[in-house]
Amino acid sequence: MARFELVIFDNDGVLVDSEPIANQVLADLLTGYGWPTTFQDSVNTYLGGTLQHVRDLVEPQLGRPLPADFEDQYHERLFARIETELTAVPGVADALDRIDLPTCVASSGSHPRIERTLKTVGLYDRFAGRIFSADDVTRGKPFPDLFLYAAEQSGSAPDRCVVIEDSPYGVAAGKAAGMTVIGYAGVTPADRLQDADVIIAAMTELLPELDRLASR
């Protein structure tokens, strides 16, 4: 793995298996605000983006702003369900045990959300001090800013970084940053991650793919 210096993990859907919960919470909230949205609508349209991006997409079509407490409502409902339902993505703890490269987290979620979810599944201590949020930069995914910031803070050149992502926005952000991108097709259909350098369907494939990419 000589070529790579840093492995950047997305959080939601890659470390913590939060997307089934988060997309149901978002769909229910938007529907309650008068913008009917199914779970699959939410996966297809919003997965991997920020809540600001949800506002930017919904408000022009709805013809009025979403409530001022939209973000608070979302986090309140999400955290309540995470406490009892959230698990780590299958196989990711074992993959982290075996990676012999520096790692970090770069997530569209807020810092409190990232910390809360990682602590709930027991992965927080592995990344403490190496967690980067869309809150830290002006433009979130699909812009490259967050990944470039994570690389800079870690002292690695972008072309020495590998990004693990489960959303089209995240894949786009990683490629725009000039990084190698591994797409994880967990909840997201693989064909929506086709811009990634490789796509894996299970975390058991992560280490073999890192080795293969490093040697090509």
Ligand SMILES: [Mg+2]
């Ligand atoms: Mg994700």
